Amino acid sequence: MxxxxxxxxxxxxxxxxxxxxxxxxxxxxxxxxxxxxxxxxxxxxxxxxxxxxxxxxxxxxxxxxxxxxxxxxxxxxxxxxxxxxxxxxxxxxxxxxxxxxxxxxxxxxxxxxxxxxxxxxxxxxxxxxxxxxxxxxxxxxxxxxxxxxxxxxxxxxxxxxxxxxxxxxxxxxxxxxxxxxxxxxxxxxxxxxxxxxxxxxxxxxxxxxxxxxxxxxxxxxxxxxxxxxxxxxxxxxxxxxxxxxxxxxxxxxxxxxxxxxxxxxxxxxxxxxxxxxxxxxADVRPFELMKLRMLNGSHSILAYLGYLSGHAHVAEAVANPQLRQLIHGFMTEEVMPTLPPCLGDLAAYRDLLLQRFGNSALKHRTWQIAMDGSQKLPQRLLSTIRARLAAGLSAQRAILGVAAWLRYATGLDENGNVIDVRDPLAARLKTALSASAASDALDRVLAMHDVFGTDLPNHAGFRAEIERQYISLLQEGALATVRRLLERCA
Known part of the structure; x- marks a missing residue:
């Protein structure tokens, strides 16, 4: 038929x-x-x-x-x-x-x-x-x-x-x-x-x-x-x-x-x-900013940390109490203060996002969301980081998301298994991150101005925080790094 x-x-x-x-x-x-x-x-x-x-x-x-x-x-x-x-x-x-x-x-x-x-x-x-x-x-x-x-x-x-x-x-x-x-x-x-x-x-x-x-x-x-x-x-x-x-x-x-x-x-x-x-x-910009920073930013953090910690799907990742607490804090403490007041009840929007992330019927793969990080993160996370740093505020959770992307882009997971990294800059990232010393690897990656611009690599606070998170991810793993950050933010 x-x-x-x-x-x-x-x-x-x-x-x-x-x-x-x-x-x-x-x-x-x-x-x-x-x-x-x-x-x-x-x-x-x-x-x-x-x-x-x-x-x-x-x-x-x-x-x-x-x-x-x-x-x-x-x-x-x-x-x-x-x-x-x-x-x-x-x-x-x-x-x-x-x-x-x-x-x-x-x-x-x-x-x-x-x-x-x-x-x-x-x-x-x-x-x-x-x-x-x-x-x-x-x-x-x-x-x-x-x-x-x-x-x-x-x-x-x-x-x-x-x-x-x-x-x-x-x-x-x-x-x-x-x-x-x-x-x-x-x-x-x-x-x-x-x-x-x-x-x-x-x-x-x-x-x-x-x-x-x-x-x-x-x-x-x-x-x-x-x-x-x-x-x-x-x-x-x-x-x-x-x-x-x-x-x-x-x-x-x-x-x-x-x-x-x-x-x-x-x-x-x-x-x-x-x-x-x-x-x-007449003006989409406030809605766009809300979605990019709250939904897409949270999605990327869940994708990289979730994948590294063994969660194949977003619903599994957000069901992990520590990852859920991290995302809740990211949206509440780091993103929401950067958004214009005309958007209304952002706490209700945050709660709706967490509910949507937890829809187990969707089987939304963390690997799928993790694709093309070099193209996505400037809008999803780096813009929030810039807004926070410009106001003299910390952006620890957002920076952890960026560090998790770099850890993912090394191409090996925490058990030594190969990650199928899909990104137009995958080869450049892998080469840069292959330096034996983490500090040298970060110097090479942050020199990729088409991703990070020239401001963030020269910001001492950003440089120190991403190095701390990246080294922790390499040495202690994703969930241990999340636990340590949650303790610092408590």
Whole structure:
């Protein structure tokens, strides 16, 4: 039976998870770069909820590095299941907003054609922090990035995200297409401004007139996105099939909670996302800061310390009383005082985060969250550390999180087993950390100014604290180091 047939059968059977609109009437209005589990459980769901009102906002997705998403979803007409799990309870729904997924490695021309299609009014992005080819410490484009160098030499055959966007905008301008919005949904500081800086920066290296056009005509709204979406497992596929009768090659699993805060700047219109629960605001920055520092910062600390102490999943890590106490103190004592008062009851938000982290049904792997630390930690932890140090305050828990990342990046766990470190700077980190003396290793790592900038390496308090924590992690292990820190903070 086809995927469409499965959906009709499920709907007719009273299972309540069929599509509430005629999918044949849906036409593309959005191109999404970086189709992955998060996008399919978040942006696509919000958009799916608007299609009954306006079917002109279907999504054409693109996988930028691998063909596996297209290969899995094409046989089922790009329909897929979202499994919402909380403890032992599960709720299933079918999402039909995704109309196609293109493989950018083999279908680049088709992808550019889709981005230039006059029906497309928004291009959305979830390409992870490293996809922007920028310097995380400054937020500016890295002109020496290999993909950027390639695209400058081959502007009509781009492989980077900035290259693809600039080429598409160049073609749209040449064909008289209306200006559009480029909507970043990644965890970057001021993500709309960062995306604009990277895209116009790349355009300026190619064509100053094009760069001026982009700066004036194209909108780059900022967003804050929040939903925990672990990687899908074979057990998830079996459970989805058992509950729905729909043999889904790539469902997504997520939690009940979902939040999307969006700066409302869309020159060619947008879906009625507010009807699906999104918050349309004039300024996203306070929400973004809250989420990056409280949720993402806590997630990274739990990932590194949890992995090093033998916890495969976040729920296991936060169930450890010492790690839970550490995270509670990190949010309460170190992060919350750095946030603006307009955000309301931060203690309630903290408690909600701890509850969400403890959702054992999600099986969110610490190893998965630990990926790409060099790209994530400047926003998640180093910004909090800078704010604390600027105010003359300590940041012991946040600095322990950074030290735990470095301990993880050595590539060996506490039992001498190899860690599969996934990070664009993994080789540099491993080489730097291979120095026989911990102090020398830290000197080498802190010289990586594209991660740490120049201020933190020269701050005596930061340097002394990270060395103390890093040596303790090497000599005593993660949990003993956490216990010692908790005693110091008592």
């Amino acid at each position: 086809t995927a469409e047939g499965n959906v009709r059968r499920l709907s007719a059977s009273g299972a309540g998870i069929g599509l509430p609109y005629d999918r044949r009437a849906v036409t593309p209005g959005i191109v999404h770069l970086g189709v992955g589990a998060f996008q399919r459980a978040h942006l696509a769901v919000y958009t799916d909820d608007t299609l009954k009102m306006d079917p002109s906002w279907g999504i054409v997705g693109a996988s930028l590095r691998r063909p596996d998403t297209r290969a899995a979803l094409q046989p089922q007409d790009f329909l897929y299941t979202v499994a919402i799990r909380d403890g032992d309870a599960s709720q299933m729904r079918i999402v039909g907003a995704l109309l196609d997924v293109l493989d950018a490695t083999t279908q680049r021309d088709a992808l550019l054609a889709a981005m230039v299609d006059p029906r497309i009014r928004i291009i959305t992005l979830t390409v992870t922090e490293k996809g922007y080819c920028h310097d995380p410490a400054t937020g500016w484009l890295d002109p020496d990035h290999p993909d950027i160098r390639h695209d400058l030499a081959n502007p009509a055959a781009p492989i980077s995200v900035p290259g693809l966007l600039v080429r598409a905008l160049e073609l749209r301008r040449a064909r008289g297409a209306a200006p559009i919005a480029i909507l970043c949904c990644d965890n970057l500081p001021a993500n709309g401004e960062t995306t604009a800086r990277v895209v116009t920066g790349f355009a300026a290296l190619r064509d100053s007139d094009l760069a001026r056009y982009i700066a004036v005509a194209i909108a780059f709204p900022s967003t804050m996105v929040d939903r925990i979406v672990p990687a899908t497992t074979d057990l998830d596929r079996l459970e989805v099939s058992r509950q729905t009768g729909f043999d889904d090659a790539w469902p997504v699993v997520t939690e009940p909670f979902s939040q999307w805060v969006i700066e409302d700047r869309f020159p060619a219109g947008r879906p009625a996302w507010e009807s699906a629960g999104a918050q349309m605001v």
